[in-house]
Amino acid sequence: MGVLTEAVIFFKDENVVKEMFFAEFEAVLDDVVGIPDFASDEVHAAFIQIDDALRVTGVVFFIISFNAHGKVTGHWNIPLRHLLDHASYGPDLGAGAIRVACRSACPVAWYRRQLWDPDTAVAGTFSRISAAVLRNRLGIIVDRREQAVPRENVANFFRASAAIPWAATDVQAVESKPTPVFHRRYRLKLRAMRSAEQLTLATQAESYASALEAQAEDFTRQLRDRELLIKDQKAKLDELLKGEQEVQARLDRQQRLMHQKTEELESLLERGGQDYQRQMTELRNEYAEELERRLKDQAINLEDALHRRERELYNRATEIVELRGELSTLREQNRTLMVDSDDKLLKTMVEKGVVFIAYHPGVEHLVISQDEMPEYLRDPLVYVASRCEVSDTLYREWLAHYRLPICRATDDDMQYCGQPIKKIMRPMLFRSGESDRCHDHSACGLS
Numbered sequence: 001m002g003v004l005t006e007a008v009i010f011f012k013d014e015n016v017v018k019e020m021f022f023a024e025f026e027a028v029l030d031d032v033v034g035i036p037d038f039a040s041d042e043v044h045a046a047f048i049q050i051d052d053a054l055r056v057t058g059v060v061f062f063i064i065s066f067n068a069h070g071k072v073t074g075h076w077n078i079p080l081r082h083l084l085d086h087a088s089y090g091p092d093l094g095a096g097a098i099r100v101a102c103r104s105a106c107p108v109a110w111y112r113r114q115l116w117d118p119d120t121a122v123a124g125t126f127s128r129i130s131a132a133v134l135r136n137r138l139g140i141i142v143d144r145r146e147q148a149v150p151r152e153n154v155a156n157f158f159r160a161s162a163a164i165p166w167a168a169t170d171v172q173a174v175e176s177k178p179t180p181v182f183h184r185r186y187r188l189k190l191r192a193m194r195s196a197e198q199l200t201l202a203t204q205a206e207s208y209a210s211a212l213e214a215q216a217e218d219f220t221r222q223l224r225d226r227e228l229l230i231k232d233q234k235a236k237l238d239e240l241l242k243g244e245q246e247v248q249a250r251l252d253r254q255q256r257l258m259h260q261k262t263e264e265l266e267s268l269l270e271r272g273g274q275d276y277q278r279q280m281t282e283l284r285n286e287y288a289e290e291l292e293r294r295l296k297d298q299a300i301n302l303e304d305a306l307h308r309r310e311r312e313l314y315n316r317a318t319e320i321v322e323l324r325g326e327l328s329t330l331r332e333q334n335r336t337l338m339v340d341s342d343d344k345l346l347k348t349m350v351e352k353g354v355v356f357i358a359y360h361p362g363v364e365h366l367v368i369s370q371d372e373m374p375e376y377l378r379d380p381l382v383y384v385a386s387r388c389e390v391s392d393t394l395y396r397e398w399l400a401h402y403r404l405p406i407c408r409a410t411d412d413d414m415q416y417c418g419q420p421i422k423k424i425m426r427p428m429l430f431r432s433g434e435s436d437r438c439h440d441h442s443a444c445g446l447s
Helices: 022-029 080-085 109-114 126-137 154-163 166-175 183-352 373-378 380-387 392-403 438-445
Strands: 005-012 015-021 044-049 055-064 089-091 097-101 356-360 366-367
Touching: 005 022, 005 109, 015 080, 015 126, 044 080, 055 080, 055 126, 080 097, 097 366, 126 356, 366 438, 380 392
Parallel strands: 055 097
Antiparallel strands: 005 015, 005 044, 044 055, 089 097, 356 366
């Protein structure tokens, strides 16, 4: 057969993404180098043996995991060569029936969970392996003298192995030349067909077993959840029954106590009889007499207090009338004294050449004569308003506007608008509700 080359190819999404010689793969296993492309990933890979005509002679489908640095995780140790040496026969990829080790056909059950099953469709895993080997990216030296045997498609191989009737094979063997019926090539092909059938059946059995196992786990989980639910409901039911028993016991005690108290009251009423009624009548009469006596005493006390209060009010009213009369007399006397005194003082000041000048907004410097001085002193603002020929109310509103020219329109909360406006310099030009409003409130007519 010639020299066999051992290689490892890696799959991702069922496509070949990386190839390397087995010696390079051993360096990865020894942590000499890593594969950063597979960091933190679990990869499907295949260990293959290739002859010098680029024909696959054996395949082991295994699973390998890498850490965040691209190094192999854990203590990965699958005897790939041992599994391949003891593997079952599979399809013919050009060099006869190859040996195949996968999860469904694992010669050592211990490593079964670390293998995976290939896709046996027309363009399945075996076809991708053959195509990758033919590309020869590893640079394997090819012996051109070896004539490649036409390769059979994997799916065609399985169909052919399933379509050959055993009776027809026996007839052909009888009618053939007088050579041994089970010659070596026929036995190899028959063994390959049986291995392929076993591989297919094992793959299906593995799939069914996985499905049954998942279904069994699901049923087990559901059963466990139901058991927990039943246990919880049972605990709640026991708690409710216990509470009901406690309530019933408390109700029974209360009923017994009520019955006992009822009997005691009935017995007391029977023993009391007319004596009890007579005592109640006497007590009512005594209470009525005591209440009437207390009410009479309180009425007498209230009448005395009312008479005293009326006398006090009369005396105070008399004092108030007298004080008001005295106050009026004193005010009149005071006014007379002030007028006489002011006139003398003003006359003396005028004779001395004093001129009375006052400054008020709206009239500015105001000269006040001696005759008008008492009127000015009684109320300066009223006097100034009369000099400005406006009412004292309008003058006061204009004076507030003059001192602080802002919009005095109010909102619902009686708050001023406060917008600065133009100052009106003369009271006669001031219009309340118009001159003290901003443009917005003057236009809309708000107060």
